Amino acid sequence: xxxxxxxxxxxxxxxxxxxxxxxxxxxxxxxxxxxxxxxxxxxxxxxxxxxxxxxxxxxxxxxxxxxxxxxxxxxxxxxxxxxxxxxxxxxxxxxxxxxxxxxxxxxxxxxxxxxxxxxxxxxxxxxxxxxxxxxxxxxxxxxxxxxxxxxxxxxxxxxxxxxxxxxxxxxxxxxxxxxxxxxxxxxxxxxxxxxxxxxxxxxxxxxxxxxxxxxxxxxxxxxxxxxxxxxxxxxxxxxxxxxxxxxxxxxxxxxxxxxxxxxxxxxxxxxxxxxxxxxxxxxxxxxxxxxxxxxxxxxxxxxxxxxxxxxxxxxxxxxxxxxxxx
Amino acid sequence: xxxxxxxxxxxxxxxxxxxxxxxxxxxxxxxxxxxxxxxxxxxxxxxxxxxxxxxxxxxxxxxxxxxxxxxxxxxxxxxxxxxxxxxxxxxxxxxxxxxxxxxxxxxxxxxxxxxxxxxxxxxxxxxxxxxxxxxxxxxxxxxxxxxxxxxxxxxxxxxxxxxxxxxxxxxxxxxxxxxxxxxxxxxxxxxxxxxxxxxxxxxxxxxxxxxxxxxxxxxxxxxxxxxxxxxxxxxxxxxxxxxxxxxxxxxxxxxxxxxxxxxxxxxxxxxxxxxxxxxxxxxxxxxxxxxxxxxxxxxxxxxxxxxxxxxxxxxxxxxxxxxxxxxxxxxxxxxxxxxxxxxxxxxxxxxxxxxxxxxxxxxxxxxxxxxxxxxxxxxxxx
Numbered sequence: 144x145x146x147x148x149x150x151x152x153x154x155x156x157x158x159x160x161x162x163x164x165x166x167x168x169x170x171x172x173x174x175x176x177x178x179x180x181x182x183x184x185x186x187x188x189x190x191x192x193x194x195x196x197x198x199x200x201x202x203x204x205x206x207x208x209x210x211x212x213x214x215x216x217x218x219x220x221x222x223x224x225x226x227x228x229x230x231x232x233x234x235x236x237x238x239x240x241x242x243x244x245x246x247x248x249x250x251x252x253x254x255x256x257x258x259x260x261x262x263x264x265x266x267x268x269x270x271x272x273x274x275x276x277x278x279x280x281x282x283x284x285x286x287x288x289x290x291x292x293x294x295x296x297x298x299x300x301x302x303x304x305x306x307x308x309x310x311x312x313x314x315x316x317x318x319x320x321x322x323x324x325x326x327x328x329x330x331x332x333x334x335x336x337x338x339x340x341x342x343x344x345x346x347x348x349x350x351x352x353x354x355x356x357x358x359x360x361x362x363x364x365x366x367x368x369x370x371x372x373x374x375x376x377x378x379x380x381x382x383x384x385x386x387x388x389x390x391x392x393x394x395x396x397x398x399x400x401x402x403x404x405x406x407x408x409x410x411x412x413x414x415x416x417x418x419x420x421x422x423x424x425x426x427x428x429x430x431x432x433x434x435x436x437x438x439x440x441x442x443x444x445x446x447x448x449x450x451x452x453x454x455x456x457x458x459x460x461x462x463x464x465x466x467x468x469x
Numbered sequence: 470x471x472x473x474x475x476x477x478x479x480x481x482x483x484x485x486x487x488x489x490x491x492x493x494x495x496x497x498x499x500x501x502x503x504x505x506x507x508x509x510x511x512x513x514x515x516x517x518x519x520x521x522x523x524x525x526x527x528x529x530x531x532x533x534x535x536x537x538x539x540x541x542x543x544x545x546x547x548x549x550x551x552x553x554x555x556x557x558x559x560x561x562x563x564x565x566x567x568x569x570x571x572x573x574x575x576x577x578x579x580x581x582x583x584x585x586x587x588x589x590x591x592x593x594x595x596x597x598x599x600x601x602x603x604x605x606x607x608x609x610x611x612x613x614x615x616x617x618x619x620x621x622x623x624x625x626x627x628x629x630x631x632x633x634x635x636x637x638x639x640x641x642x643x644x645x646x647x648x649x650x651x652x653x654x655x656x657x658x659x660x661x662x663x664x665x666x667x668x669x670x671x672x673x674x675x676x677x678x679x680x681x682x683x684x685x686x687x688x689x690x691x692x693x694x695x696x697x698x699x700x701x702x703x704x705x706x707x708x709x710x711x712x713x714x715x716x717x718x719x720x721x722x723x724x725x726x727x728x729x730x731x732x733x734x735x736x737x738x739x740x741x742x743x744x745x746x747x748x749x750x751x752x753x754x755x756x757x758x759x760x761x762x763x764x765x766x767x768x769x770x771x772x773x774x775x776x777x778x779x780x781x782x783x784x785x786x787x788x789x790x791x792x793x794x795x796x797x798x799x800x801x802x803x804x805x806x807x808x809x810x811x812x813x814x815x816x817x818x819x820x821x822x823x824x825x826x827x828x829x830x831x832x833x834x835x836x837x838x839x840x841x842x843x844x845x846x847x848x849x850x851x
Binding site: 201204220255 | 605606607608610611612617618620622625627628629630631632633634635636637639640658659662663665666669822823824825826827829830831832
């Protein structure tokens with residue numbers, strides 16, 4: 144059945160299954176991805192069906208996981224590795240930024256690095272520290288990496304297919320608090336390009352640009368604002384490197400106002416990059432400065448405080464009001 | 470070959486001369502040796518080797534030409550033609566011996582000092598100089614010679630080697646992989662993780678550690694409290710220490726480790742006990758941290774001299790051979806010198822090439838902006 148309503152986690156599972164099925168060079172690697180199916184069960188059942196040689200439980204060593212994936216890619220494999228949580232990626236950071244990202248350039252294009260690194264990221268699930276972070280900007284700053292994040296099940300399915308088929312390393316940030324949200328997936332649809340933004344909701348007064356877990360918040364904010372007679376356009380960026388600036392520009396030239404929303408700290412974040420570039424591109428169209436809504440320059444707080452830390456409906460609407468006040 | 474049996478063994482040479490059985494001195498470690506510093510051929514119970522005179526001459530030629538290439542590169546750095554050079558002086562036997570044990574279908578992951586290994590793999594030595602001249606980050610296609618690009622970050626490549634070896638095993642191939650690294654790298658977490666992964670997955674990888682005694686200014690004692698080859702035991706695979714200035718022993722021990730890997734018996738750690746006679750790189754000053762006497766003591770163990778002594782003693786080589794090799798060395802030096810000076814600077818637009826395999830909108834945008842910016846000067850100049 145090509146069209147099904149699936150939770151986002153299950154859509155990724157189906158996508159990985161399709162990839163394992165169609166390409167014998169695809170491998171799944173990570174801590175607990177085999178028998179357990181991953182701590183979020185994203186790889187559930189894959190080892191049972193494809194065996195321990197294709198779905199590989201690894202030692203508990205993130206640098207080792209990424210470093211050996213690089214070696215496997217050099218041998219012609221297409222590894223899809225799981226980092227168990229966002230805050231655990233840093234032991235692998237060296238391998239990702241000094242090795243994985245640069246191998247293609249260093250070899251003058253001779254080496255391809257078709258490695259996907261899956262990272263469940265972001266907060267909102269009441270976890271302990273190091274389990275709720277949004278480190279995407281730290282990766283987007285590095286040339287050679289591509290960074291994407293789906294916000295719904297259809298994108299989760301198709302963006303994973305495209306990430307695996309890419310000859311570039313892709314960091315695939317999975318919005319963990321949306322893992323259980325269900326939406327339709329058409330496994331026979333023809334997807335758009337991986338790095339294009341999508342208009343989720345059309346509007347005329349202001350553009351909200353978001354990705355991953357924040358898209359849902361922005362859609363809810365737009366619905367709430369509509370009741371007050373404000374028309375908000377919501378863009379799902381889908382990709383943080385590259386960023387589809389053309390799509391943002393098109394929207395901003397229409398609405399003349401932009402608010403960027405993400406969970407990551409605002410300081411040096413992707414919102415800063417978007418604000419700077421859209422100011423350059425759309426200076427004479429803008430009626431207000433580009434505003435950002437996101438996390439604070441503070442460690443991700445204990446779970447009992449994350450509701451205050453994470454941008455919610457009210458903080459987004461407050462930024463909308465501030466923008467419209469100019 | 471187990472760690473225990475290695476540790477229990479004494480070098481044959483010292484077993485005849487030894488006056489005391491007390492703990493080994495750092496200058497006389499327990500190691501596998503087949504050719505003494507005096508050029509005496511000795512036997513070892515676990516590592517026999519039987520080479521034809523031609524094969525011995527081949528090893529000698531490899532070492533001499535590698536040293537000549539290395540000396541030329543050092544000179545070129547002093548003349549300002551190269552930005553930096555990492556000399557292998559003193560490590561020729563470790564590199565040539567280990568690399569000549571390899572088959573063509575084996576795969577090598579080097580550091581940035583494996584010029585002798587590159588030589589044996591058939592990588593043109595002039596290709597090694599591009600990164601040191603600053604025209605690229607590695608000027609060869611790794612798949613042509615199964616010789617990966619030099620890796621600057623210490624120890625990273627040991628994980629790549631392990632992953633590659635895991636792939637070899639998955640493919641059902643019987644080739645093997647060698648990861649080169651130094652005593653300094655042995656302190657890196659990646660090296661420990663590569664030991665763990667290779668042991669757990671029984672990967673056909675040989676870890677070839679050239680313990681050249683110094684990690685820039687830090688001695689091996691700053692990296693480890695146990696002999697490095699003994700590390701392997703804790704990970705569940707054998708480790709062996711070999712005289713790194715003895716090309717025959719390096720060949721025999723690496724060959725044994727490779728065969729073990731091919732048989733599906735997993736990784737081996739080889740510690741080649743050797744000495745970096747020069748500086749870490751040309752930007753380093755070893756006189757600030759080590760004594761002249763130390764270098765002099767190691768010069769007496771020179772890998773090339775000892776093989777020459779043996780070849781002459783056995784009558785395997787005559788003056789014509791050594792003269793011919795001298796001519797070949799000079800010709801190699803000249804070729805390298807001319808090739809470096811003829812190396813063109815890369816095109817300025819190369820900055821934007823090969824950042825991504827599938828392209829990237831930002832790179833395209835910045836490439837176009839930079840091209841327009843550069844073109845604006847050309848227009849002004851008209």
